Amino acid sequence: xxxxxxxxxxxxxxxxxxxxxxxxxxxxxxxxxxxxxxxxxxxxxxxxxxxxxxxxxxxxxxxxxxxxxxxxxxxxxxxxxxxxxxxxxxxxxxxxxxxxxxxxxxxxxxxxxxxxxxxxxxxxxxxxxxxxxxxxxxxxxxxxxxxxxxxxxxxxxxxxxxxxxxxxxxxxxxxxxxxxxxxxxxxxxxxxxxxxxxxxxxxxxxxxxxxxxxxxxxxxxxxxxxxxxxxxxxxxxxxxxxxxxxxxxxxxxxxxxxxxxxxxxxxxxxxxxxxxxxxxxxxxxxxxxxxxxxxxxxxxxxxxxxxxxxxxxxxxxxxxxxxxxxxxxxxxxxxxxxxxxxxxxxxxxxxxxxxxxxxxxxxxxxxxxxxxxxxxxxxxxxxxxxxxxxxxxxxxxxxxxxxxxxxxxxxxxxxxxxxxxxxxxxxxxxxxxxxxx
Amino acid sequence: xxxxxxxxxxxxxxxxxxxxxxxxxxxxxxxxxxxxxxxxxxxxxxxxxxxxxxxxxxxxxxxxxxxxxxxxxxxxxxxxxxxxxxxxxxxxxxxxxxxxxxxxxxxxxxxxxxxxxxxxxxxxxxxxxxxxxxxxxxxxxxxxxxxxxxxxxxxxxxxxxxxxxxxxxxxxxxxxxxxxxxxxxxxxxxxxxxxxxxxxxxxxxxxxxxxxxxxxxxxxx
Numbered sequence: 233x234x235x236x237x238x239x240x241x242x243x244x245x246x247x248x249x250x251x252x253x254x255x256x257x258x259x260x261x262x263x264x265x266x267x268x269x270x271x272x273x274x275x276x277x278x279x280x281x282x283x284x285x286x287x288x289x290x291x292x293x294x295x296x297x298x299x300x301x302x303x304x305x306x307x308x309x310x311x312x313x314x315x316x317x318x319x320x321x322x323x324x325x326x327x328x329x330x331x332x333x334x335x336x337x338x339x340x341x342x343x344x345x346x347x348x349x350x351x352x353x354x355x356x357x358x359x360x361x362x363x364x365x366x367x368x369x370x371x372x373x374x375x376x377x378x379x380x381x382x383x384x385x386x387x388x389x390x391x392x393x394x395x396x397x398x399x400x401x402x403x404x405x406x407x408x409x410x411x412x413x414x415x416x417x418x419x420x421x422x423x424x425x426x427x428x429x430x431x432x433x434x435x436x437x438x439x440x441x442x443x444x445x446x447x448x449x450x451x452x453x454x455x456x457x458x459x460x461x462x463x464x465x466x467x468x469x470x471x472x473x474x475x476x477x478x479x480x481x482x483x484x485x486x487x488x489x490x491x492x493x494x495x496x497x498x499x500x501x502x503x504x505x506x507x508x509x510x511x512x513x514x515x516x517x518x519x520x521x522x523x524x525x526x527x528x529x530x531x532x533x534x535x536x537x538x539x540x541x542x543x544x545x546x547x548x549x550x551x552x553x554x555x556x557x558x559x560x561x562x563x564x565x566x567x568x569x570x571x572x573x574x575x576x577x578x579x580x581x582x583x584x585x586x587x588x589x590x591x592x593x594x595x596x597x598x599x600x601x602x603x604x605x606x607x608x609x610x611x612x613x614x615x616x617x618x619x620x621x622x623x624x625x626x627x628x629x630x631x632x633x634x635x636x637x638x639x640x641x642x643x644x645x646x647x648x649x650x651x652x653x654x655x656x657x658x659x660x661x662x663x664x665x666x667x668x669x
Numbered sequence: 670x671x672x673x674x675x676x677x678x679x680x681x682x683x684x685x686x687x688x689x690x691x692x693x694x695x696x697x698x699x700x701x702x703x704x705x706x707x708x709x710x711x712x713x714x715x716x717x718x719x720x721x722x723x724x725x726x727x728x729x730x731x732x733x734x735x736x737x738x739x740x741x742x743x744x745x746x747x748x749x750x751x752x753x754x755x756x757x758x759x760x761x762x763x764x765x766x767x768x769x770x771x772x773x774x775x776x777x778x779x780x781x782x783x784x785x786x787x788x789x790x791x792x793x794x795x796x797x798x799x800x801x802x803x804x805x806x807x808x809x810x811x812x813x814x815x816x817x818x819x820x821x822x823x824x825x826x827x828x829x830x831x832x833x834x835x836x837x838x839x840x841x842x843x844x845x846x847x848x849x850x851x852x853x854x855x856x857x858x859x860x861x862x863x864x865x866x867x868x869x870x871x872x873x874x875x876x877x878x879x880x881x882x883x884x885x886x887x888x889x890x
Contacts, residue, residue, distance in 0.1 A: 243827060245886050272704060303887045310827075310886065321706050332769045333828070343706045435688055436704070437678075554890045600704075634676060634689040641677040649673075650681040651688030652705035 244311040246295070250398035250545045251499035252354040256300065256307050256330070257562040258569035262432050262626040264328040267358065267603040267611075269365045269583075270348045274595050277342040278376060282318045285372035286340055290316055293364050293497065295394035300354055301333045305558055309337075309354070316340065321348060325434050325652060326604040326624065330354075340368070345597070347372070353499065358583045358601065358611075359487050360497030363393075366588060373592040380591040388495035397494040401538070402545040417509055420471055420478035420577050422607050424627035435633045436600055436650040437621035439640065441614050447643040453521040456582045456612075457528055459621075460484065461520040463580050463610055464508050466635035468515065477511040483576040484528075487584070488541060491534045502541050504531040505576065573606055578632075583613040608632055671696045722761050726754035752792075756785045771818050776832030779811035779839060800846050801854045805861030808840040812864055826876055830883045834872070840865030 248256075259265035290297060297316065298309040314336055321343035329337055329352040337352040338361075349365045356364070373380070427433060441455075448458035464480050471478070488500045506527040508520055530536070547553065553561075583601040593616065601611040602622040611622040623633045637647050671680040671694040673687035680687060680694055682703030687694055730751040737747035763781055767774035786799035815833050818824065826833075843858030852858050872880060 243882060247889060270704075301886070303889055305888065305890055308886055308889060322708065324708060325705075332767075332773075334769060344703075346704055434705070630689055637676060637678055637689060647678045648670075648681055649676075649678045649688055650704045651684065653684075653688055654707040 244294075246298075246309050246394070246396070248300075248307055248309065248354060249396045249499045250402075250541075250548050251357070251501060253306070253548060254565060254569055255353045257565040259328070259330065261430050261606070262427065262604060263606040264326055264604045265353045266326045266329050266350050267353060267361070267601065268325045268348055268350045269358075269361055270346055270600040270602075271365070271369055271586075272597040272600070273345045273347065274597055276345055277347055279318055279320075279342060281375050282340070282342055282347065282372055285368055285375055286316055286318055289364070289368045289371045292367065292390065293393065294390060295498070296338055296355060296364065298337060298355060299333055299335060300330060300337060300352075302558060305555060305561070307354075307558070312336065318342060321346070324431050325602045326350065326432060356497050357487075357499040357501045358485070358581065359489060359501070360393075360499070362584065362586065363497050366586065369596070370588060370592060373588070373595050377592070377595060380595075392495040393497045395494070395496045396498060397488065397492065397496045397500040398541070398545055400494070401488075401492045401541065402549065403538075403542055404546065404549065417511075418478045419481045419507075419575055420467070420475055421574075422467065422470060422577060422627065422632065424629045424631075426626050427628050432602075432604060433623075433625045433628060433630060434602060434652040435623040435625075435630060436602075437623070437637055437640075438598060438648045438650070439619050439621070439645050441617050441619040443645045444619055444640075447640075447645060451518055451521045453525055454528075456484075456580075457521055457525045459582070459610070459612060460506060460524045460580050461517060462636055462639050463578060463632075464520050464524070465515075465517060465639060466632050467577055467608075468510055469635045470631060471510070477509070479507040479509045480577045481505050481507040481575060483579045485579070485581045486532065486537060488537065491537050502537055502544065504528075504537075504540070506531075576607075578607055579603070579605060579609040581609065581611045583611050586613060586615040610636075670702070671698050719762055719765055722758055726758045730754050752789075756789075759785065771822075772815055772824070772829035772832045775811045775814050775818075776836050779807050779836050782807050783839075797851065797853050800843070800851055800858075802857055804846075805840075805843050805857040808836060808843075808861050809857075809864055811836045812840060812868055816868075826872075826879050827883045830872075830880060831887065834869070834880075837865045837869045837872075840868075 255265040294311075295309075297312055297314070299312045299314075300307055301310050310333075312334075314334075316336055316338070318340045319342075321341040323339075323341075325348075327350070329335060329339060329350060337355040339348075339350045341348045341350070347369065349361060349368065351361045444458070445455060448455050451458060451461075453461065460482055463482060467480050471480075483503050483505055486502050486504055488494070488502055489496075492500075494500055504527070506524050508523050513519055513523065556564075581601075581603060586599040588596060596615065598618045598620060599613055599615045600620045600622050601613045602624050603609050603611050605624050606626055608623070608625040608627065611624075613620050613622075621636075623636075625633070637649065640647055671682075671684060672678070673680060673690065673692055673694055675692045676687055676689045678687075678689065679696075681699070682705075683698035683700040684694060686692065730747070733747040733750040737745065760778065760781060763777045764774060767777060783799065783804040786803040790796060790799035812833070815829060815836065819826070819829060840861050843852065844862045846852050847855065847858055
């Protein structure tokens, strides 16, 4: 069987895309570089059916069946013959996935009514993972409820999904200048006691998207700008008076697929930064919303986004940097990651809208998204009329989250809170809520 | 559903305190609405085992030093025990660090153990036992161990080509040492070099395509 023999020898592999390169050296502590998408169903999960659905779906996403290996100059992804198995949820959200060259870079877990997909960012970004997760859930629910008669929607080809769009759209010498970058005041950093277990404090909020849209429209803002403004206001409550002159800077990931036609499920995102200075401006919600909306308008143009992307990609294409061995590159990349983190206070990421075939929607209650962070991050996503806020934080205290949800409820929005924290003793004394005020 | 009167939010599941403000909750808990499982605390981690081993090494060394002092310090035998304990701990640390990858583990042990042995040999007045016996024997055991594991676990070559080739190349080092006149007892060194040469030749002759592809991946710019 010469053909089969030849097949066995051609092992599929790929370079890490431009955005993925930063994750291996900077993944440590609570910042594991793993993000979680979760789906709450209307009925308990059937593990055997989920496994069958995963086996089916993964065949259409072969580029997810990869392990990460160390090369001399760069990490790379290599095809693996391991089987992806569903497992009961036994790790905290966004627990590490990379333990060496044998580890699969995604995990599908379940608990009661919930299915989780956790992905190491090296493999895919939020949009890419959403596509896979939606396909997995469609397969699962179609198997579970064949009577629903859901039709599988047309998909991108396997090669489209596995392509590296950073390479495709990279234009040398098109990085643009820094002249439009505003010189910023010092950036405020959240402080607090980091969690002893090195993990994340996870708080999820669920609200009705219609109530939120109404509140956002009252301020004349889009939903994302409104939520960013609320987060800035919530963080402001933490700032000491002597630090008022510092900027609160939010990093906002941007899906580059909105600017460049791409069907890839690998990383294809950039980031923009939105800052607000309470010392220099009024601090009113409407003013923050205006400032954020203006920043979005300026930064989210194809030219600016493209220039940023090219600037990032230029580093990777630099002929002087490429031949440096990985052992030496790693500390440099880690340092550049740390420097970049110094320029931000928190991250807000609107993961987007989850969509399933109409007949399957009644079986799903909602979706959630969480991302690891060294400080505090808010991921939002919508499904139907429910909007999920996934707060992750490396700190023990939950003041920013409390203020954020307080601002929401102050606008008359009903919020349901879920938390991964359990207290050992059922009768553990609660702190006095008044004292916090 | 539970409710926090202070934060004015409803709280899913069965919580004893408000996750936001830590205040008292009102209402009836609904454990069925919980969306996160209560997780068991992680058992021993690799770091914990390393710390335990370090503590044992320190305790053994400390006891030996104290006994050595109590019995009179004519011979500093406790120093040997202390350095020995440190070496054992270093080998264990490598073992734990690469516990998920047996091939890497064997490869790094094949570097570490001869290296530490040479240092011991130099420190205790050069008698050459480290290069006569330890280096060739460790290399042979590592190469044989890798082949055995590859057979047992049906591991494809590309997954362990790196450590295997490195260990084979290390296995050629005794030839260089013989040429430099540093080896007194030739048999182990010759056996080791022979094993390394045959293994490398077999790799190049039968697995050249796999090796070439692996090198392309490993060295891509």
